[in-house]
Amino acid sequence: MKRVWKTILTAILAGIMVLGVVGCSADTAAESAAGTTAAEGQQAAETQAVQETADTGEAAPAEAAGTGDAVKPPKNGDKYVIGVSVPAPDNQWVAAIIDNAQQQAKKANESGKFEITVTTANNPAKQVSDVEDLLTKEPDAMVIFPIESAPLTPIAEQVKEQGIPLMILTRGIESTKYDSYIRGDDRVVGISAAHYIGQRLNGKGNVVMMQAAPSAITTERTEGFEETLAANYPDIKIIATGNGNFAREPAMKEMENILQAQPQIDAVYSEDDEQALGCITAIKNAGRESEMFVTGVGGNKSVLEALMDNDPLMAATFFYSPLQGGSAVELAQLMAQDKGMSDLWEKSIPREIIFAADTITSENAADYYDENSQY
Amino acid sequence: MKGFKSLWKDHGYVFALIVLLIFAAIASPQFMTQTNIFNILRQTSIVGIIALGMTFVIISGGIDLSVGSVLAVCGVIILLLQNEGVPIFLSILAGCGVGMAIGAANGFIIAKAKLAPFIVTLATMTIARSLVIFLSDGSSIIGDASSDFTIIGNGKIGPIPIPVLIFLAAILVCHFMLQKTKFGRYVFSVGGSETTAVYSGIKVDKIKILTYMLIGLTVSIAAVIETARLASVSSASSGLYYEMDAIAAVIIGGTPLTGGKGTIIGTVVGIIILGIIGNIMNLMNISPYLNGAVKGIIILIAVLLQKRGK
Numbered sequence: 001m002k003r004v005w006k007t008i009l010t011a012i013l014a015g016i017m018v019l020g021v022v023g024c025s026a027d028t029a030a031e032s033a034a035g036t037t038a039a040e041g042q043q044a045a046e047t048q049a050v051q052e053t054a055d056t057g058e059a060a061p062a063e064a065a066g067t068g069d070a071v072k073p074p075k076n077g078d079k080y081v082i083g084v085s086v087p088a089p090d091n092q093w094v095a096a097i098i099d100n101a102q103q104q105a106k107k108a109n110e111s112g113k114f115e116i117t118v119t120t121a122n123n124p125a126k127q128v129s130d131v132e133d134l135l136t137k138e139p140d141a142m143v144i145f146p147i148e149s150a151p152l153t154p155i156a157e158q159v160k161e162q163g164i165p166l167m168i169l170t171r172g173i174e175s176t177k178y179d180s181y182i183r184g185d186d187r188v189v190g191i192s193a194a195h196y197i198g199q200r201l202n203g204k205g206n207v208v209m210m211q212a213a214p215s216a217i218t219t220e221r222t223e224g225f226e227e228t229l230a231a232n233y234p235d236i237k238i239i240a241t242g243n244g245n246f247a248r249e250p251a252m253k254e255m256e257n258i259l260q261a262q263p264q265i266d267a268v269y270s271e272d273d274e275q276a277l278g279c280i281t282a283i284k285n286a287g288r289e290s291e292m293f294v295t296g297v298g299g300n301k302s303v304l305e306a307l308m309d310n311d312p313l314m315a316a317t318f319f320y321s322p323l324q325g326g327s328a329v330e331l332a333q334l335m336a337q338d339k340g341m342s343d344l345w346e347k348s349i350p351r352e353i354i355f356a357a358d359t360i361t362s363e364n365a366a367d368y369y370d371e372n373s374q375y
Numbered sequence: 376m377k378g379f380k381s382l383w384k385d386h387g388y389v390f391a392l393i394v395l396l397i398f399a400a401i402a403s404p405q406f407m408t409q410t411n412i413f414n415i416l417r418q419t420s421i422v423g424i425i426a427l428g429m430t431f432v433i434i435s436g437g438i439d440l441s442v443g444s445v446l447a448v449c450g451v452i453i454l455l456l457q458n459e460g461v462p463i464f465l466s467i468l469a470g471c472g473v474g475m476a477i478g479a480a481n482g483f484i485i486a487k488a489k490l491a492p493f494i495v496t497l498a499t500m501t502i503a504r505s506l507v508i509f510l511s512d513g514s515s516i517i518g519d520a521s522s523d524f525t526i527i528g529n530g531k532i533g534p535i536p537i538p539v540l541i542f543l544a545a546i547l548v549c550h551f552m553l554q555k556t557k558f559g560r561y562v563f564s565v566g567g568s569e570t571t572a573v574y575s576g577i578k579v580d581k582i583k584i585l586t587y588m589l590i591g592l593t594v595s596i597a598a599v600i601e602t603a604r605l606a607s608v609s610s611a612s613s614g615l616y617y618e619m620d621a622i623a624a625v626i627i628g629g630t631p632l633t634g635g636k637g638t639i640i641g642t643v644v645g646i647i648i649l650g651i652i653g654n655i656m657n658l659m660n661i662s663p664y665l666n667g668a669v670k671g672i673i674i675l676i677a678v679l680l681q682k683r684g685k
Contacts, residue, residue, distance in 0.1 A: 088663075120663040122430030123615040125601055126653075129418040133657040136405045136414065150515040154529070174517065214513020214611045 019098050049312035056149060072338035075138050079115045080336040083134030084107075084329060086145040086169070088122035091213070091246035092274050093298055096375035097145065097170065097325030104329040126152035131155045135162065138334035143328050145169040149216055165335035167349075169328040171216060175271050179335060182328050182353040184320035186217050189271075189357040191225020191317050195294060196359060197267045198233035200315070205266035208258055209241045210251055212271040212278055221271045221297065239265070244275030251278030259283065265292045273317055280306075280313050289313050298322075299360060299368050300375050307365035319358040319368065327353075387680045388628050388644045391673070395651050401659040411654065413536055419650035420542035421604075422617050423643065424597045426624040427549045428590030430642045434553075435586045436566040436634035437485065437492035441477070442594050442621060443614035444503035449598035450608030451507055454518040465523045471595040477503070478591020480586035500618070511610035520606040528604025538600045545593065550639040562586060566634030598654050608618045621668060624649055627677040648673065 074080045082104065089095035098120065105116035117134060121127035124147050131283065132155065142159050144166065146152035153173045159166050160177040168181040197207060209225065212218040227238050240258045244251030253269065259265070259282060268283075270276035276296030283289055293315035297304050306314035331349050334340065340347040360368055399406045425442050432439050449470040456466040481499055485492050499523045518524065530537045553559040564572040572579050597617075602608050626632065627648055628641025652669050 063554070115660075117657065117660040118663065119657050123612045123617075125418075125421060125607050125613070126607060128605065129414070129653070130657060132413075132414045132418070133654055136408065136411045147612055148515050148607075148609040150517045151605035151609055151613075154520060154525075154604075154606055214508055216514060219512075219514060 012293060023364045039142045072140075072336070074336070077115060080140045080333065081137050082114060082116045082141045082143070082329070082332050082336055083131070083137065083139045083141040084116060084118045084129045084332070085127055086118065086120055086143075086325075087127065087147040088120045090122065091272075092300070093246060093272065093320075093322055093375070096300075096322035099374055100324075100326035101143070101329045104326040108329070108333055113121055114336075116329065116333075121147065123158055124148050128153060128155045131159065135159065135164075139164055141167065141332040143164045143167045143169055143340060144173075145325075145328075146171045146173060148333040149174050165332070167328050167332045167335060170324060177276075180331060180349045180351055180353065182324050182331065182355075184324065184355050186220035186320075187356040189223040189318045189320060190221045190226075191228045192357055192359050193269050193295050193297075193316075194225045194228035195235070196316055197269060198236055199228065200293070201233075201236060201266055203233050206237055206239045206262070206264055208255075208265050208268045209238050210244045210261070210268060210270040210275050211241055212275065213243065213245045218271060225269060244272060244278060246272045246274060248274050248278035248281070251275035252282045255279040255282035256286070259286045259288065267292055267315075268294040270294060270296050272296060273300045273303045276314065276317070277302055283313060301369070301371075303371060304360070304369045307360065307362045308369065310362050316359055316361045319356065319360055321355065323338065324355065343348070386629060386638075386641065388641055388648065388677065391627070391677075392644050392648055395648055397674040399651055399655045402655060405658050406655060409534065411658075413534070413539065415650045415654050416539045416542070417536040417649070418654070419646050420536075420538040421597045421601050422620045422624070422649075423542050423646040424545050424593050424600070425590070425617060426621040426642050426646050427545055427639060428548070428586075428593030429621045429625050430628075430630060430637055430639055431553065431562055431586045432492075432590050433622070433630050433632060434566045434634050434637040435562045435583060436569065437583065437586065438496065438622070438632070439478075439481065439587065439590050440493065440618045441481065441499035441503060442590065443617040444500045445474060445477050445594045446509065446593065446598045446601065446617060447507045447608060447610060447613035448477070448503050449595045450602040450613055451511060451516050451610060453599065453602050454516045454608055456521070457518055457524065458516075463522070463536055466524075467599050469597055471592055474591040474595025474598065475588045476591070478587040478589070478594075479584055481591075482587030485587070486580035486583040503538060508610045513611055515607045515609045517607045518602065522606075525603050525606050528600050528602070528606075538604070541596065541600060545596065546639060546643055553637075553639055558582070558585065566636075568635070620646075623674050626674060626681075629677075629681065631681050645677075 039080055076101060079294065086098050086101065087094055089098050098118070102118050105118055108114040108116050117137070119130040119134065121130050127147050129268055133140065142164050144152060144156055149172055153175050156168070156173045157175055157177045166178045168178045170183050172181060209222070211222055226238070229238070240259055240262055242251070242254030244254060251274070255278065268279050270279055273296040276294050279294050283292065289312070294313055295315055296317040297320050299317055299319045299321055303314060303317050307317070341349060405411055429439060429442070453466045453470040454472050456469055457463060465632060477499065481496055482489060485495050527537055553562070559575050561572070564575065564577055565579050565582050569579055601613065624645035625637070625642050625647070628638065628643070628645035630637030630641060649670060652673070653666055656663065656666055656669070
């Protein structure tokens with residue numbers, strides 16, 4: 001390479017470093033004030049009209065009117081900036097969470113009062129980078145759905161150190177430094193499934209456990225199930241386990257192999273609805289539908305439809321809804337404005353929001369079914 | 376202008392970088408800030424160090440798909456040792472040892488059994504990832520977040536993050552090795568034409584094994600930085616897809632997959648370009664799903680330019 005061009009290239013790269021050191025614009029990220037600018041907030045004389053009927057379900061307006069009174073103004077400009085960092089959609093459930101979050105974000109952005117950015121990452125280091133990028137925008141609130149709990153904890157604590165309200169979604173962090181944590185109940189999913197299967201089999205039988213992809217969520221669902229079985233139904237044996245990877249195809253393949261190997265199966269505990277559907281296809285192909293029944297986790301439309309149709313093979317599922325994606329964003333909007341949830345007297349968001357892992361069978365499936373749901 | 380033409384042919388990535396920088400600065404006011412630039416540099420330093428090693432491997436005519444999985448393995452070893460009370464320095468040495476050992480194994484099988492590097496490292500990638508998930512039961516290994524070890528990943532000297540300094544040092548060392556040492560010349564030789572290299576008396580097998588050990592070393596250094604930054608390592612997702620980014624950086628930087636040519640500086644520009652793309656898409660709130668599409672298009676353009684240049 002000609003010397004001249006080499007020098008120019010070196011100069012450009014050096015220039016990037018120098019720019020970094022000197023800084024083209026003020027480095028305000030480190031100076032972001034603590035979130036409680038209540039004094040400035042009170043001067044916003046136009047109080048939001050108290051809308052008693054506003055609820056925080058999907059039908060709620062984009063502004064999510066809270067308990068009225070003084071509203072904290074945005075840090076910069078006239079829009080509230082909110083960062084939402086989630087994993088890449090490598091399975092349907094996560095894809096549904098992202099979709100719900102993005103829909104809520106779109107509604108909020110269209111109202112003109114918010115600027116919500118959603119990022120996705122397929123490994124922890126990238127997700128930490130995403131959060132760092134979002135922090136440079138000086139957000140008024142952050143939502144994080146950690147790919148894994150431990151690697152995302154340091155950056156989450158940093159978010160709190162900068163005084164930014166933090167909402168943790170679905171998977172937790174290894175720290176108490178957050179403002180709110182919204183999720184389903186993985187352990188209870190496992191416990192409820194164990195009781196359902198145990199009681200239906202009268203305490204004795206062979207169970208196949210179709211686990212989900214390795215993760216903390218899966219570990220909880222497995223442990224809840226195994227421990228409950230061991231304590232209450234010792235004559236129920238887990239004769240085989242497979243990894244369904246939260247999806248239909250892999251679960252179907254694993255189930256086909258297990259069906260070959262096991263002559264007598266009484267029930268299948270699938271840690272995810274899509275997996276359950278895959279298992280069912282495999283079982284039907286093998287002609288062994290009358291031998292066993294299957295349970296899932298989630299509450300997706302196909303499974304609910306099977307339950308409402310009284311499909312004997314699809315016996316039950318346990319509620320674990322991706323709606324929490326949309327709720328998390330909406331609650332973050334409230335946190336950015338320093339508002340509480342409407343219909344609650346408190347002026348702040350509850351710290352722990354856990355959606356019960358209801359047992360859904362053909363009897364109550366219709367209550368959970370939503371035609372317009374994308375999950 | 377002869378000089379310009381040859382620059383465009385061999386080093387088109389320079390122009391890509393300039394165009395990208397101008398675009399990014401206009402598109403987002405937060406781009407040209409000290410924090411953001413250093414974020415990009417620090418974020419790309421981990422895969423960047425791996426890409427440096429990948430440059431040697433690709434120039435020599437090989438390829439290494441196992442880097443992501445090996446990063447997870449090294450990370451797990453480092454943290455497990457530290458959790459057992461092993462001093463930080465020794466745990467780092469052990470991690471590097473493991474990285475180089477796996478690299479040596481890759482290189483040995485490729486050279487002696489004369490198997491395609493793609494296949495061998497594909498196998499290593501799958502085996503390593505599977506073993507590490509099995510050993511950690513699918514979850515993360517958690518280290519001590521308050522340990523001094525984390526300074527490597529999160530500390531700064533002045534305004535410059537330590538990972539960036541490590542990256543810089545690695546760039547200088549690798550550039551020197553590639554351009555100024557016998558080893559570097561042999562690597563180009565082996566990649567250019569293996570038969571010619573053999574007839575010139577170059578120990579081709581040894582060179583190949585050394586390149587894989589070198590990338591193994593860079594992977595373990597990257598593992599040290601990432602593990603220090605996150606104070607933990609995820610068996611299932613740490614390092615996932617790093618091989619794609621490392622290879623893409625090398626290709627964008629002007630090194631053809633067939634080997635025989637290439638520069639360290641090209642790889643560095645390649646990795647910075649990839650980092651800027653990811654960063655600007657976050658800052659501009661473009662759908663993150665499109666990140667892959669943009670990267671893929673840039674890789675295609677880079678390869679097309681290489682072809683036209685021949």
